[in-house]
Amino acid sequence: MIGLRSTSSRYGAGAQTLHWLTVVLVIAAYVMSRGDGYSLYSAAADGPRRIHETFGVLVFVVVVLRLLWRLIDSVPAKQRIPRWMAAAAKLVQFALYALLIAIPATAILGTWLEGIPVTLPGFDIAPRIAKAHGLGQLIMEIHAILGDTILWVAGVHAAAALFHYFCLRDGVFQSMAPGRMKN
Numbered sequence: 001m002i003g004l005r006s007t008s009s010r011y012g013a014g015a016q017t018l019h020w021l022t023v024v025l026v027i028a029a030y031v032m033s034r035g036d037g038y039s040l041y042s043a044a045a046d047g048p049r050r051i052h053e054t055f056g057v058l059v060f061v062v063v064v065l066r067l068l069w070r071l072i073d074s075v076p077a078k079q080r081i082p083r084w085m086a087a088a089a090k091l092v093q094f095a096l097y098a099l100l101i102a103i104p105a106t107a108i109l110g111t112w113l114e115g116i117p118v119t120l121p122g123f124d125i126a127p128r129i130a131k132a133h134g135l136g137q138l139i140m141e142i143h144a145i146l147g148d149t150i151l152w153v154a155g156v157h158a159a160a161a162l163f164h165y166f167c168l169r170d171g172v173f174q175s176m177a178p179g180r181m182k183n
Helices: 013-032 043-072 083-113 133-168
Strands: 118-120 123-125
Touching: 013 043, 013 133, 043 083, 043 118, 083 118, 083 133
Parallel strands: none
Antiparallel strands: 118 123
16 A cells, blocks of 8 residues: 655655646546537537536646645655666646646636636536637647646656566556555
8 A cells, every 4th residue: 555645766756746637637638528628518519518618627636636745755765877868758738837827827717708608517618818719729729738748748658667667677667656666
């Protein structure tokens, strides 16, 4: 059984739960998204849109909790890896956090600029800014691109973790893997 807090070799249950919850929510939000931005706001898409937007808001909430958790929880000791790998890991981690914040922010901003409320189960959040249709469309296109981008960056992140596990056989993958894993 792992504890809530991280140790020198593994992330604790708190960090792991927030990490894997983020993974599940991002995938779920992506699956519930529609490729066609114009049909997204049709009556037929109301249910899936509400679910997509709810997952997006939950992603944002979990990311804020992750950042707050990082302020009070330690991280496992750094593994001895080449400097370029450490730099790449920092870059990917920064990109993931930036995308996890930018994606919900662009969704809310773009939706409101289109004059459309953010729809959640049971209630709507009315636009808080003036309508600007062209800018709203542009920001929603950026949102869609960022949504695709996070899957690629997360894929690189996952591939690197698997490389550490299968090729380097160090403890990087095991530090975030759920359950008890031996090196």
